[in-house]
Amino acid sequence: MKIERFNQFVADAAASGVVFYHSGALDEGTIASIGALLRRRLHEEGASGAQSRKVFTTFMEMAQNILHYGAMDSTEDGPMAKHGSLCVAHGPEGFEVMCGNYMESAQVSRVRARLESVKAMAHEQVRQAYRQQLASEQNDPNSKGAGLGLLTMAASATAPIEYVFTPDPPVPDGNTFLFLKVII
């Protein structure tokens, strides 16, 4: 990267209100470290305790979703790693928590249906759906709780969750990039 380009990158990030950005391989240790860093940044940014808690909670659900459900990428070293992008920014309506990761195209229609159903719920409905999901997943020990993760994000959000699949419609038998945005 040319230094002028980096200069522009930094200016663009500042103009977009970026508080935190990470893009690359993720594992549990990385998530714990960037989670701690994010909390410090939120404190410095003057986020209220309640807001900071919700931003952090949403961020962690997104990060763990990438770990559990993101499509694998092979690296030059051979081992497979989960890659994803995570961003927290200041926006006009509050903090914006965003993530992007590859997922299997075959899962897109299922995930889209779930996103649409959560988007249509009012706050109290989200809470009730969360309760039901919690009870029903007790019977399925293999579930990693994707539905619960999405409902946790929706419960923290002050506006409906936004999402974009790229490309849309997805390429069959391949991977599709999913972006999520939650305003808190």
Place this chain on the structure above:
Amino acid sequence: MEAFHVPATDLTPEVRMIPSQGLLTMRGESYPEHVLSFYAPILEKISTILDAGKLSLLRVEMHITYYNSASAKAFHRIFKMLNQAAEHGCAIQLLWQFDEEDDMARDLGRDIREDFPSIQVEDVLLAAS
């Protein structure tokens, strides 16, 4: 009945159970990637102590400041176990501690009351840290 203690880490809470004092405490944060591998042995130990049927009263103190959705499932299983113990004659007093601005924890306390009616739940509001 053996007491046990699991120290806190950055990702997992401290869990302590002292049957002779009728006490179970859980404090800290909970977002391990592999929730089951952390909670399965703990669930097992709690279950063994409760199944022995020697406790007439168990005071449960919980203060979980952050938790992920997978941990919520583990908590649900613990509450289910406690509720069953209460139905079998062991009074369960849950001190549900949370920071006053943590409305999600407040809601969860309300859910516990509704879903596990045999557990006596007492909210304990802590001043925001």
